Amino acid sequence: MRDALSLLDQAIAHGNGEVLQQTVAEMLGTIDSKEVAGIVQALINHDAADLLHQVERLATHGVVFSAILAELVSVFHQLAIAQAVPDVLDEDDESLLALAGALTAEDVQLYYQIALMGQKDLPLAPDPRAGFEMILLRMYAFQPDASEPSPSSSAPKRTLPVVNSKKKQPPESRVAPAVKQQPASSVTEVAVKPRNELAWDDVVSQLPLSGLSQQLASHSVFVEKDGSAIKLMLSSTHAHLGSDKIRQRLQEALGQFYGEAVRVSLVIGQVASDTPAKKQQTQEKQALDEALREMENDPHVIAMKQAFNAELDPKSIKLLPKSCK
Incomplete structure:
Protein backbone atom coordinates (compact mmCIF):
# COMPACT_ATOMS: atom_id res chain seq x y z
CA MET A 1 0.00 0.00 0.00
CA ARG A 2 2.86 2.36 0.82
CA ASP A 3 4.45 1.76 -2.62
CA ALA A 4 1.09 2.30 -4.31
CA LEU A 5 0.58 5.62 -2.54
CA SER A 6 4.10 6.66 -3.46
CA LEU A 7 3.47 5.90 -7.12
CA LEU A 8 0.17 7.76 -6.93
CA ASP A 9 1.93 10.83 -5.54
CA GLN A 10 4.49 10.65 -8.35
CA ALA A 11 1.73 10.31 -10.95
CA ILE A 12 -0.11 13.35 -9.56
CA ALA A 13 3.10 15.39 -9.61
CA HIS A 14 4.05 14.18 -13.09
CA GLY A 15 0.58 15.00 -14.46
CA ASN A 16 0.40 18.45 -12.83
CA GLY A 17 -2.43 17.41 -10.57
CA GLU A 18 -4.16 15.03 -13.01
CA VAL A 19 -3.83 11.25 -13.19
CA LEU A 20 -4.19 10.24 -16.83
CA GLN A 21 -3.35 6.96 -18.51
CA GLN A 22 -0.93 8.52 -20.99
CA THR A 23 1.01 10.51 -18.39
CA VAL A 24 1.24 7.51 -16.05
CA ALA A 25 2.46 5.33 -18.94
CA GLU A 26 5.13 7.93 -19.77
CA MET A 27 6.18 8.07 -16.12
CA LEU A 28 6.48 4.29 -15.85
CA GLY A 29 7.94 3.85 -19.36
CA THR A 30 5.28 1.31 -20.30
CA ILE A 31 3.65 0.82 -23.69
CA ASP A 32 0.85 -1.19 -25.30
CA SER A 33 0.58 -3.09 -28.56
CA LYS A 34 -0.60 0.01 -30.44
CA GLU A 35 2.71 1.74 -29.69
CA VAL A 36 4.72 -0.90 -31.55
CA ALA A 37 2.30 -1.14 -34.49
CA GLY A 38 4.34 1.53 -36.29
CA ILE A 39 7.44 -0.65 -36.01
CA VAL A 40 5.66 -3.64 -37.53
CA GLN A 41 4.23 -1.45 -40.31
CA ALA A 42 7.73 -0.15 -41.13
CA LEU A 43 8.91 -3.78 -41.43
CA ILE A 44 5.99 -4.53 -43.74
CA ASN A 45 6.91 -1.52 -45.89
CA HIS A 46 10.61 -2.54 -45.76
CA ASP A 47 11.39 1.07 -44.80
CA ALA A 48 14.59 1.31 -42.73
CA ALA A 49 14.31 5.10 -42.32
CA ASP A 50 10.79 4.85 -40.91
CA LEU A 51 11.93 1.97 -38.68
CA LEU A 52 14.55 4.18 -37.01
CA HIS A 53 12.05 7.04 -36.87
CA GLN A 54 9.69 4.83 -34.86
CA VAL A 55 12.50 4.09 -32.41
CA GLU A 56 13.19 7.82 -32.07
CA ARG A 57 9.50 8.46 -31.43
CA LEU A 58 9.40 5.87 -28.65
CA ALA A 59 12.68 7.11 -27.16
CA THR A 60 11.22 10.61 -26.70
CA HIS A 61 8.62 9.06 -24.37
CA GLY A 62 11.37 7.68 -22.13
CA VAL A 63 10.30 4.07 -22.62
CA VAL A 64 12.36 1.08 -21.50
CA PHE A 65 13.61 -0.68 -24.62
CA SER A 66 13.55 -4.11 -23.01
CA ALA A 67 9.83 -3.53 -22.37
CA ILE A 68 9.31 -2.48 -26.00
CA LEU A 69 11.05 -5.65 -27.18
CA ALA A 70 8.89 -7.78 -24.87
CA GLU A 71 5.77 -6.10 -26.24
CA LEU A 72 7.03 -6.69 -29.79
CA VAL A 73 7.38 -10.41 -29.01
CA SER A 74 3.82 -10.37 -27.67
CA VAL A 75 2.50 -8.65 -30.81
CA PHE A 76 4.14 -11.19 -33.13
CA HIS A 77 2.68 -13.95 -30.94
CA GLN A 78 -0.82 -12.46 -31.37
CA LEU A 79 -0.32 -12.13 -35.12
CA ALA A 80 0.82 -15.75 -35.42
CA ILE A 81 -2.27 -16.95 -33.55
CA ALA A 82 -4.51 -14.70 -35.64
CA GLN A 83 -3.09 -16.16 -38.86
CA ALA A 84 -3.39 -19.76 -37.68
CA VAL A 85 -6.84 -19.33 -36.09
CA PRO A 86 -8.24 -16.02 -37.43
CA ASP A 87 -11.52 -16.33 -35.52
CA VAL A 88 -9.83 -15.73 -32.15
CA LEU A 89 -8.81 -12.18 -33.05
CA ASP A 90 -11.23 -9.43 -32.10
CA GLU A 91 -12.80 -7.73 -35.15
CA ASP A 92 -12.61 -4.39 -33.32
CA ASP A 93 -8.81 -4.43 -33.18
CA GLU A 94 -8.33 -2.88 -36.60
CA SER A 95 -4.55 -2.35 -36.28
CA LEU A 96 -3.74 -5.99 -35.50
CA LEU A 97 -6.23 -7.18 -38.11
CA ALA A 98 -4.51 -5.09 -40.78
CA LEU A 99 -1.04 -6.29 -39.75
CA ALA A 100 -2.14 -9.94 -39.71
CA GLY A 101 -3.41 -9.60 -43.27
CA ALA A 102 -0.33 -7.75 -44.55
CA LEU A 103 2.28 -10.22 -43.24
CA THR A 104 2.91 -13.78 -44.34
CA ALA A 105 3.08 -16.54 -41.76
CA GLU A 106 6.77 -17.00 -42.59
CA ASP A 107 7.49 -13.33 -41.87
CA VAL A 108 5.73 -13.47 -38.50
CA GLN A 109 7.66 -16.59 -37.44
CA LEU A 110 10.96 -15.02 -38.53
CA TYR A 111 10.34 -11.73 -36.72
CA TYR A 112 9.15 -13.54 -33.58
CA GLN A 113 12.31 -15.64 -33.47
CA ILE A 114 14.60 -12.63 -33.97
CA ALA A 115 12.77 -10.63 -31.28
CA LEU A 116 12.81 -13.57 -28.87
CA MET A 117 16.54 -14.18 -29.32
CA GLY A 118 17.13 -10.42 -29.16
CA GLN A 119 15.98 -10.42 -25.53
CA LYS A 120 19.15 -12.40 -24.71
CA ASP A 121 21.36 -10.04 -26.76
CA LEU A 122 19.90 -6.73 -25.54
CA PRO A 123 21.63 -6.73 -22.10
CA LEU A 124 24.99 -7.28 -23.86
CA ALA A 125 24.65 -4.13 -25.98
CA PRO A 126 26.61 -1.07 -24.79
CA ASP A 127 23.43 1.00 -25.13
CA PRO A 128 19.83 -0.35 -24.87
CA ARG A 129 18.59 1.79 -27.73
CA ALA A 130 21.46 0.76 -30.00
CA GLY A 131 20.82 -2.89 -29.16
CA PHE A 132 17.11 -2.51 -29.90
CA GLU A 133 17.84 -0.80 -33.23
CA MET A 134 20.19 -3.61 -34.23
CA ILE A 135 17.48 -6.18 -33.50
CA LEU A 136 15.05 -4.29 -35.75
CA LEU A 137 17.69 -3.91 -38.47
CA ARG A 138 18.28 -7.66 -38.25
CA MET A 139 14.57 -8.18 -38.99
CA TYR A 140 14.87 -5.69 -41.85
CA ALA A 141 17.96 -7.40 -43.29
CA PHE A 142 16.49 -10.90 -43.12
CA GLN A 143 13.15 -9.93 -44.66
CA PRO A 144 12.37 -12.35 -47.54
CA ASP A 145 12.73 -10.91 -51.01
CA ALA A 146 9.25 -10.08 -52.34
CA SER A 147 10.34 -11.24 -55.80
CA GLU A 148 10.97 -14.77 -54.56
CA PRO A 149 8.07 -17.21 -54.22
CA SER A 150 6.94 -18.22 -50.74
CA PRO A 151 7.99 -21.65 -49.42
CA SER A 152 5.76 -24.34 -50.84
CA SER A 153 3.39 -26.23 -48.64
CA SER A 154 2.36 -29.86 -48.77
CA ALA A 155 -0.70 -28.97 -50.83
CA PRO A 156 -0.49 -29.26 -54.63
CA LYS A 157 0.75 -26.11 -56.32
CA ARG A 158 -1.71 -24.05 -58.33
CA THR A 159 -0.49 -21.76 -61.05
CA LEU A 160 -2.32 -18.99 -62.78
CA PRO A 161 -1.58 -17.92 -66.36
CA VAL A 162 -1.08 -14.24 -67.09
CA VAL A 163 -4.29 -12.65 -68.31
CA ASN A 164 -4.25 -10.80 -71.61
CA SER A 165 -5.74 -7.32 -71.29
CA LYS A 166 -9.06 -6.99 -73.15
CA LYS A 167 -11.70 -4.33 -73.44
CA LYS A 168 -14.72 -4.67 -71.19
CA GLN A 169 -17.72 -6.44 -72.65
CA PRO A 170 -21.27 -5.05 -72.65
CA PRO A 171 -22.99 -5.08 -69.22
CA GLU A 172 -25.31 -7.96 -70.05
CA SER A 173 -22.34 -10.34 -70.39
CA ARG A 174 -21.86 -10.72 -66.66
CA VAL A 175 -20.35 -14.13 -66.03
CA ALA A 176 -16.67 -14.78 -66.68
CA PRO A 177 -15.66 -17.98 -68.54
CA ALA A 178 -15.94 -21.12 -66.44
CA VAL A 179 -12.85 -22.58 -64.86
CA LYS A 180 -11.41 -25.53 -66.75
CA GLN A 181 -11.76 -28.71 -64.67
CA GLN A 182 -8.60 -30.74 -64.12
CA PRO A 183 -7.67 -33.72 -61.96
CA ALA A 184 -6.82 -32.84 -58.37
CA SER A 185 -3.25 -34.05 -58.81
CA SER A 186 -2.54 -31.78 -61.78
CA VAL A 187 -1.83 -28.07 -61.90
CA THR A 188 -4.91 -25.87 -61.58
CA GLU A 189 -5.15 -23.05 -64.11
CA VAL A 190 -7.73 -20.34 -63.63
CA ALA A 191 -8.29 -17.59 -66.17
CA VAL A 192 -8.92 -14.55 -63.99
CA LYS A 193 -10.93 -11.93 -65.83
CA PRO A 194 -12.51 -8.70 -64.57
CA ARG A 195 -16.22 -8.29 -64.13
CA ASN A 196 -17.92 -6.57 -67.02
CA GLU A 197 -20.08 -4.12 -65.11
CA LEU A 198 -17.78 -3.40 -62.19
CA ALA A 199 -14.17 -4.34 -61.63
CA TRP A 200 -13.56 -6.40 -58.50
CA ASP A 201 -11.70 -3.58 -56.75
CA ASP A 202 -14.72 -1.32 -57.32
CA VAL A 203 -16.96 -3.97 -55.76
CA VAL A 204 -14.64 -4.35 -52.75
CA SER A 205 -14.62 -0.58 -52.16
CA GLN A 206 -18.42 -0.64 -51.80
CA LEU A 207 -18.64 -3.60 -49.42
CA PRO A 208 -19.35 -2.84 -45.71
CA LEU A 209 -16.30 -4.79 -44.52
CA SER A 210 -13.56 -4.26 -41.98
CA GLY A 211 -10.77 -6.24 -40.40
CA LEU A 212 -9.87 -9.68 -41.70
CA SER A 213 -12.92 -9.95 -43.97
CA GLN A 214 -11.87 -6.72 -45.69
CA GLN A 215 -8.32 -8.10 -46.00
CA LEU A 216 -9.70 -11.28 -47.59
CA ALA A 217 -11.60 -9.27 -50.21
CA SER A 218 -8.64 -6.97 -50.88
CA HIS A 219 -6.16 -9.83 -51.40
CA SER A 220 -8.48 -11.84 -53.68
CA VAL A 221 -9.21 -11.58 -57.40
CA PHE A 222 -12.53 -12.28 -59.10
CA VAL A 223 -12.76 -15.51 -61.10
CA GLU A 224 -16.41 -15.93 -62.03
CA LYS A 225 -20.02 -15.56 -60.95
CA ASP A 226 -22.24 -18.45 -62.00
CA GLY A 227 -25.74 -17.71 -60.81
CA SER A 228 -25.48 -17.32 -57.05
CA ALA A 229 -22.02 -18.96 -56.91
CA ILE A 230 -19.03 -16.63 -56.76
CA LYS A 231 -15.50 -17.97 -57.15
CA LEU A 232 -12.47 -15.99 -55.97
CA MET A 233 -8.74 -16.67 -56.24
CA LEU A 234 -6.70 -16.07 -53.06
CA SER A 235 -2.92 -15.84 -53.01
CA SER A 236 -1.19 -18.69 -51.19
CA THR A 237 0.70 -16.12 -49.08
CA HIS A 238 -2.66 -14.97 -47.66
CA ALA A 239 -4.25 -18.41 -47.36
CA HIS A 240 -4.70 -17.86 -43.60
CA LEU A 241 -7.46 -15.36 -44.46
CA GLY A 242 -9.60 -18.09 -46.03
CA SER A 243 -11.19 -19.47 -42.86
CA ASP A 244 -14.90 -20.30 -42.91
CA LYS A 245 -15.83 -17.51 -40.52
CA ILE A 246 -14.02 -14.80 -42.50
CA ARG A 247 -15.36 -16.17 -45.81
CA GLN A 248 -18.88 -16.16 -44.32
CA ARG A 249 -18.63 -12.44 -43.50
CA LEU A 250 -17.48 -11.70 -47.04
CA GLN A 251 -20.28 -13.87 -48.42
CA GLU A 252 -22.90 -11.95 -46.42
CA ALA A 253 -21.54 -8.61 -47.63
CA LEU A 254 -21.59 -9.77 -51.26
CA GLY A 255 -25.15 -11.02 -50.77
CA GLN A 256 -26.16 -7.53 -49.67
CA PHE A 257 -24.31 -6.03 -52.62
CA TYR A 258 -26.04 -8.26 -55.20
CA GLY A 259 -29.39 -8.28 -53.43
CA GLU A 260 -29.51 -12.08 -53.32
CA ALA A 261 -28.09 -14.97 -51.34
CA VAL A 262 -24.70 -15.99 -52.76
CA ARG A 263 -22.14 -18.72 -52.12
CA VAL A 264 -18.46 -17.75 -52.09
CA SER A 265 -15.79 -20.35 -52.81
CA LEU A 266 -12.04 -19.77 -52.68
CA VAL A 267 -9.27 -21.21 -54.83
CA ILE A 268 -5.80 -20.96 -53.27
CA GLY A 269 -2.93 -20.47 -55.67
CA GLN A 270 -0.61 -18.06 -57.43
CA VAL A 271 -2.42 -14.87 -58.43
CA ALA A 272 -1.15 -13.41 -61.70
CA SER A 273 -3.36 -10.30 -61.84
CA ASP A 274 -3.33 -7.40 -59.39
CA THR A 275 -5.50 -7.64 -56.30
CA PRO A 276 -7.35 -4.58 -54.94
Whole structure:
Protein backbone atom coordinates (compact mmCIF):
# COMPACT_ATOMS: atom_id res chain seq x y z
CA MET A 1 0.00 0.00 0.00
CA ARG A 2 2.86 2.36 0.82
CA ASP A 3 4.45 1.76 -2.62
CA ALA A 4 1.09 2.30 -4.31
CA LEU A 5 0.58 5.62 -2.54
CA SER A 6 4.10 6.66 -3.46
CA LEU A 7 3.47 5.90 -7.12
CA LEU A 8 0.17 7.76 -6.93
CA ASP A 9 1.93 10.83 -5.54
CA GLN A 10 4.49 10.65 -8.35
CA ALA A 11 1.73 10.31 -10.95
CA ILE A 12 -0.11 13.35 -9.56
CA ALA A 13 3.10 15.39 -9.61
CA HIS A 14 4.05 14.18 -13.09
CA GLY A 15 0.58 15.00 -14.46
CA ASN A 16 0.40 18.45 -12.83
CA GLY A 17 -2.43 17.41 -10.57
CA GLU A 18 -4.16 15.03 -13.01
CA VAL A 19 -3.83 11.25 -13.19
CA LEU A 20 -4.19 10.24 -16.83
CA GLN A 21 -3.35 6.96 -18.51
CA GLN A 22 -0.93 8.52 -20.99
CA THR A 23 1.01 10.51 -18.39
CA VAL A 24 1.24 7.51 -16.05
CA ALA A 25 2.46 5.33 -18.94
CA GLU A 26 5.13 7.93 -19.77
CA MET A 27 6.18 8.07 -16.12
CA LEU A 28 6.48 4.29 -15.85
CA GLY A 29 7.94 3.85 -19.36
CA THR A 30 5.28 1.31 -20.30
CA ILE A 31 3.65 0.82 -23.69
CA ASP A 32 0.85 -1.19 -25.30
CA SER A 33 0.58 -3.09 -28.56
CA LYS A 34 -0.60 0.01 -30.44
CA GLU A 35 2.71 1.74 -29.69
CA VAL A 36 4.72 -0.90 -31.55
CA ALA A 37 2.30 -1.14 -34.49
CA GLY A 38 4.34 1.53 -36.29
CA ILE A 39 7.44 -0.65 -36.01
CA VAL A 40 5.66 -3.64 -37.53
CA GLN A 41 4.23 -1.45 -40.31
CA ALA A 42 7.73 -0.15 -41.13
CA LEU A 43 8.91 -3.78 -41.43
CA ILE A 44 5.99 -4.53 -43.74
CA ASN A 45 6.91 -1.52 -45.89
CA HIS A 46 10.61 -2.54 -45.76
CA ASP A 47 11.39 1.07 -44.80
CA ALA A 48 14.59 1.31 -42.73
CA ALA A 49 14.31 5.10 -42.32
CA ASP A 50 10.79 4.85 -40.91
CA LEU A 51 11.93 1.97 -38.68
CA LEU A 52 14.55 4.18 -37.01
CA HIS A 53 12.05 7.04 -36.87
CA GLN A 54 9.69 4.83 -34.86
CA VAL A 55 12.50 4.09 -32.41
CA GLU A 56 13.19 7.82 -32.07
CA ARG A 57 9.50 8.46 -31.43
CA LEU A 58 9.40 5.87 -28.65
CA ALA A 59 12.68 7.11 -27.16
CA THR A 60 11.22 10.61 -26.70
CA HIS A 61 8.62 9.06 -24.37
CA GLY A 62 11.37 7.68 -22.13
CA VAL A 63 10.30 4.07 -22.62
CA VAL A 64 12.36 1.08 -21.50
CA PHE A 65 13.61 -0.68 -24.62
CA SER A 66 13.55 -4.11 -23.01
CA ALA A 67 9.83 -3.53 -22.37
CA ILE A 68 9.31 -2.48 -26.00
CA LEU A 69 11.05 -5.65 -27.18
CA ALA A 70 8.89 -7.78 -24.87
CA GLU A 71 5.77 -6.10 -26.24
CA LEU A 72 7.03 -6.69 -29.79
CA VAL A 73 7.38 -10.41 -29.01
CA SER A 74 3.82 -10.37 -27.67
CA VAL A 75 2.50 -8.65 -30.81
CA PHE A 76 4.14 -11.19 -33.13
CA HIS A 77 2.68 -13.95 -30.94
CA GLN A 78 -0.82 -12.46 -31.37
CA LEU A 79 -0.32 -12.13 -35.12
CA ALA A 80 0.82 -15.75 -35.42
CA ILE A 81 -2.27 -16.95 -33.55
CA ALA A 82 -4.51 -14.70 -35.64
CA GLN A 83 -3.09 -16.16 -38.86
CA ALA A 84 -3.39 -19.76 -37.68
CA VAL A 85 -6.84 -19.33 -36.09
CA PRO A 86 -8.24 -16.02 -37.43
CA ASP A 87 -11.52 -16.33 -35.52
CA VAL A 88 -9.83 -15.73 -32.15
CA LEU A 89 -8.81 -12.18 -33.05
CA ASP A 90 -11.23 -9.43 -32.10
CA GLU A 91 -12.80 -7.73 -35.15
CA ASP A 92 -12.61 -4.39 -33.32
CA ASP A 93 -8.81 -4.43 -33.18
CA GLU A 94 -8.33 -2.88 -36.60
CA SER A 95 -4.55 -2.35 -36.28
CA LEU A 96 -3.74 -5.99 -35.50
CA LEU A 97 -6.23 -7.18 -38.11
CA ALA A 98 -4.51 -5.09 -40.78
CA LEU A 99 -1.04 -6.29 -39.75
CA ALA A 100 -2.14 -9.94 -39.71
CA GLY A 101 -3.41 -9.60 -43.27
CA ALA A 102 -0.33 -7.75 -44.55
CA LEU A 103 2.28 -10.22 -43.24
CA THR A 104 2.91 -13.78 -44.34
CA ALA A 105 3.08 -16.54 -41.76
CA GLU A 106 6.77 -17.00 -42.59
CA ASP A 107 7.49 -13.33 -41.87
CA VAL A 108 5.73 -13.47 -38.50
CA GLN A 109 7.66 -16.59 -37.44
CA LEU A 110 10.96 -15.02 -38.53
CA TYR A 111 10.34 -11.73 -36.72
CA TYR A 112 9.15 -13.54 -33.58
CA GLN A 113 12.31 -15.64 -33.47
CA ILE A 114 14.60 -12.63 -33.97
CA ALA A 115 12.77 -10.63 -31.28
CA LEU A 116 12.81 -13.57 -28.87
CA MET A 117 16.54 -14.18 -29.32
CA GLY A 118 17.13 -10.42 -29.16
CA GLN A 119 15.98 -10.42 -25.53
CA LYS A 120 19.15 -12.40 -24.71
CA ASP A 121 21.36 -10.04 -26.76
CA LEU A 122 19.90 -6.73 -25.54
CA PRO A 123 21.63 -6.73 -22.10
CA LEU A 124 24.99 -7.28 -23.86
CA ALA A 125 24.65 -4.13 -25.98
CA PRO A 126 26.61 -1.07 -24.79
CA ASP A 127 23.43 1.00 -25.13
CA PRO A 128 19.83 -0.35 -24.87
CA ARG A 129 18.59 1.79 -27.73
CA ALA A 130 21.46 0.76 -30.00
CA GLY A 131 20.82 -2.89 -29.16
CA PHE A 132 17.11 -2.51 -29.90
CA GLU A 133 17.84 -0.80 -33.23
CA MET A 134 20.19 -3.61 -34.23
CA ILE A 135 17.48 -6.18 -33.50
CA LEU A 136 15.05 -4.29 -35.75
CA LEU A 137 17.69 -3.91 -38.47
CA ARG A 138 18.28 -7.66 -38.25
CA MET A 139 14.57 -8.18 -38.99
CA TYR A 140 14.87 -5.69 -41.85
CA ALA A 141 17.96 -7.40 -43.29
CA PHE A 142 16.49 -10.90 -43.12
CA GLN A 143 13.15 -9.93 -44.66
CA PRO A 144 12.37 -12.35 -47.54
CA ASP A 145 12.73 -10.91 -51.01
CA ALA A 146 9.25 -10.08 -52.34
CA SER A 147 10.34 -11.24 -55.80
CA GLU A 148 10.97 -14.77 -54.56
CA PRO A 149 8.07 -17.21 -54.22
CA SER A 150 6.94 -18.22 -50.74
CA PRO A 151 7.99 -21.65 -49.42
CA SER A 152 5.76 -24.34 -50.84
CA SER A 153 3.39 -26.23 -48.64
CA SER A 154 2.36 -29.86 -48.77
CA ALA A 155 -0.70 -28.97 -50.83
CA PRO A 156 -0.49 -29.26 -54.63
CA LYS A 157 0.75 -26.11 -56.32
CA ARG A 158 -1.71 -24.05 -58.33
CA THR A 159 -0.49 -21.76 -61.05
CA LEU A 160 -2.32 -18.99 -62.78
CA PRO A 161 -1.58 -17.92 -66.36
CA VAL A 162 -1.08 -14.24 -67.09
CA VAL A 163 -4.29 -12.65 -68.31
CA ASN A 164 -4.25 -10.80 -71.61
CA SER A 165 -5.74 -7.32 -71.29
CA LYS A 166 -9.06 -6.99 -73.15
CA LYS A 167 -11.70 -4.33 -73.44
CA LYS A 168 -14.72 -4.67 -71.19
CA GLN A 169 -17.72 -6.44 -72.65
CA PRO A 170 -21.27 -5.05 -72.65
CA PRO A 171 -22.99 -5.08 -69.22
CA GLU A 172 -25.31 -7.96 -70.05
CA SER A 173 -22.34 -10.34 -70.39
CA ARG A 174 -21.86 -10.72 -66.66
CA VAL A 175 -20.35 -14.13 -66.03
CA ALA A 176 -16.67 -14.78 -66.68
CA PRO A 177 -15.66 -17.98 -68.54
CA ALA A 178 -15.94 -21.12 -66.44
CA VAL A 179 -12.85 -22.58 -64.86
CA LYS A 180 -11.41 -25.53 -66.75
CA GLN A 181 -11.76 -28.71 -64.67
CA GLN A 182 -8.60 -30.74 -64.12
CA PRO A 183 -7.67 -33.72 -61.96
CA ALA A 184 -6.82 -32.84 -58.37
CA SER A 185 -3.25 -34.05 -58.81
CA SER A 186 -2.54 -31.78 -61.78
CA VAL A 187 -1.83 -28.07 -61.90
CA THR A 188 -4.91 -25.87 -61.58
CA GLU A 189 -5.15 -23.05 -64.11
CA VAL A 190 -7.73 -20.34 -63.63
CA ALA A 191 -8.29 -17.59 -66.17
CA VAL A 192 -8.92 -14.55 -63.99
CA LYS A 193 -10.93 -11.93 -65.83
CA PRO A 194 -12.51 -8.70 -64.57
CA ARG A 195 -16.22 -8.29 -64.13
CA ASN A 196 -17.92 -6.57 -67.02
CA GLU A 197 -20.08 -4.12 -65.11
CA LEU A 198 -17.78 -3.40 -62.19
CA ALA A 199 -14.17 -4.34 -61.63
CA TRP A 200 -13.56 -6.40 -58.50
CA ASP A 201 -11.70 -3.58 -56.75
CA ASP A 202 -14.72 -1.32 -57.32
CA VAL A 203 -16.96 -3.97 -55.76
CA VAL A 204 -14.64 -4.35 -52.75
CA SER A 205 -14.62 -0.58 -52.16
CA GLN A 206 -18.42 -0.64 -51.80
CA LEU A 207 -18.64 -3.60 -49.42
CA PRO A 208 -19.35 -2.84 -45.71
CA LEU A 209 -16.30 -4.79 -44.52
CA SER A 210 -13.56 -4.26 -41.98
CA GLY A 211 -10.77 -6.24 -40.40
CA LEU A 212 -9.87 -9.68 -41.70
CA SER A 213 -12.92 -9.95 -43.97
CA GLN A 214 -11.87 -6.72 -45.69
CA GLN A 215 -8.32 -8.10 -46.00
CA LEU A 216 -9.70 -11.28 -47.59
CA ALA A 217 -11.60 -9.27 -50.21
CA SER A 218 -8.64 -6.97 -50.88
CA HIS A 219 -6.16 -9.83 -51.40
CA SER A 220 -8.48 -11.84 -53.68
CA VAL A 221 -9.21 -11.58 -57.40
CA PHE A 222 -12.53 -12.28 -59.10
CA VAL A 223 -12.76 -15.51 -61.10
CA GLU A 224 -16.41 -15.93 -62.03
CA LYS A 225 -20.02 -15.56 -60.95
CA ASP A 226 -22.24 -18.45 -62.00
CA GLY A 227 -25.74 -17.71 -60.81
CA SER A 228 -25.48 -17.32 -57.05
CA ALA A 229 -22.02 -18.96 -56.91
CA ILE A 230 -19.03 -16.63 -56.76
CA LYS A 231 -15.50 -17.97 -57.15
CA LEU A 232 -12.47 -15.99 -55.97
CA MET A 233 -8.74 -16.67 -56.24
CA LEU A 234 -6.70 -16.07 -53.06
CA SER A 235 -2.92 -15.84 -53.01
CA SER A 236 -1.19 -18.69 -51.19
CA THR A 237 0.70 -16.12 -49.08
CA HIS A 238 -2.66 -14.97 -47.66
CA ALA A 239 -4.25 -18.41 -47.36
CA HIS A 240 -4.70 -17.86 -43.60
CA LEU A 241 -7.46 -15.36 -44.46
CA GLY A 242 -9.60 -18.09 -46.03
CA SER A 243 -11.19 -19.47 -42.86
CA ASP A 244 -14.90 -20.30 -42.91
CA LYS A 245 -15.83 -17.51 -40.52
CA ILE A 246 -14.02 -14.80 -42.50
CA ARG A 247 -15.36 -16.17 -45.81
CA GLN A 248 -18.88 -16.16 -44.32
CA ARG A 249 -18.63 -12.44 -43.50
CA LEU A 250 -17.48 -11.70 -47.04
CA GLN A 251 -20.28 -13.87 -48.42
CA GLU A 252 -22.90 -11.95 -46.42
CA ALA A 253 -21.54 -8.61 -47.63
CA LEU A 254 -21.59 -9.77 -51.26
CA GLY A 255 -25.15 -11.02 -50.77
CA GLN A 256 -26.16 -7.53 -49.67
CA PHE A 257 -24.31 -6.03 -52.62
CA TYR A 258 -26.04 -8.26 -55.20
CA GLY A 259 -29.39 -8.28 -53.43
CA GLU A 260 -29.51 -12.08 -53.32
CA ALA A 261 -28.09 -14.97 -51.34
CA VAL A 262 -24.70 -15.99 -52.76
CA ARG A 263 -22.14 -18.72 -52.12
CA VAL A 264 -18.46 -17.75 -52.09
CA SER A 265 -15.79 -20.35 -52.81
CA LEU A 266 -12.04 -19.77 -52.68
CA VAL A 267 -9.27 -21.21 -54.83
CA ILE A 268 -5.80 -20.96 -53.27
CA GLY A 269 -2.93 -20.47 -55.67
CA GLN A 270 -0.61 -18.06 -57.43
CA VAL A 271 -2.42 -14.87 -58.43
CA ALA A 272 -1.15 -13.41 -61.70
CA SER A 273 -3.36 -10.30 -61.84
CA ASP A 274 -3.33 -7.40 -59.39
CA THR A 275 -5.50 -7.64 -56.30
CA PRO A 276 -7.35 -4.58 -54.94
CA ALA A 277 -4.71 -4.33 -52.21
CA LYS A 278 -1.90 -4.33 -54.79
CA LYS A 279 -3.69 -1.70 -56.89
CA GLN A 280 -4.17 0.49 -53.82
CA GLN A 281 -0.47 0.25 -52.98
CA THR A 282 0.40 1.24 -56.55
CA GLN A 283 -1.99 4.19 -56.45
CA GLU A 284 -0.62 5.38 -53.11
CA LYS A 285 2.96 5.17 -54.41
CA GLN A 286 2.01 7.16 -57.50
CA ALA A 287 0.28 9.77 -55.34
CA LEU A 288 3.36 10.05 -53.11
CA ASP A 289 5.64 10.41 -56.13
CA GLU A 290 3.39 13.15 -57.51
CA ALA A 291 3.32 14.92 -54.13
CA LEU A 292 7.11 14.78 -53.97
CA ARG A 293 7.42 16.31 -57.45
CA GLU A 294 5.01 19.09 -56.49
CA MET A 295 6.94 19.82 -53.30
CA GLU A 296 10.27 19.90 -55.11
CA ASN A 297 8.86 22.36 -57.67
CA ASP A 298 7.06 24.53 -55.11
CA PRO A 299 8.61 28.06 -55.16
CA HIS A 300 8.36 28.39 -51.36
CA VAL A 301 10.16 25.10 -50.82
CA ILE A 302 12.83 26.07 -53.34
CA ALA A 303 13.31 29.41 -51.59
CA MET A 304 13.72 27.76 -48.17
CA LYS A 305 16.18 25.22 -49.57
CA GLN A 306 18.30 28.01 -51.01
CA ALA A 307 18.05 30.23 -47.92
CA PHE A 308 18.94 27.52 -45.40
CA ASN A 309 20.96 25.19 -47.60
CA ALA A 310 18.35 22.57 -46.78
CA GLU A 311 17.21 19.33 -48.38
CA LEU A 312 13.69 17.96 -48.73
CA ASP A 313 13.24 14.65 -46.88
CA PRO A 314 11.05 12.41 -49.09
CA LYS A 315 10.16 10.26 -46.05
CA SER A 316 8.50 13.25 -44.39
CA ILE A 317 5.80 13.41 -47.09
CA LYS A 318 2.72 11.42 -46.09
CA LEU A 319 -0.68 10.98 -47.70
CA LEU A 320 -3.62 12.38 -45.80
CA PRO A 321 -6.31 9.88 -44.72
CA LYS A 322 -9.39 9.94 -46.95
CA SER A 323 -11.41 11.33 -44.04
CA CYS A 324 -9.19 14.44 -44.02
CA LYS A 325 -9.52 15.17 -47.75
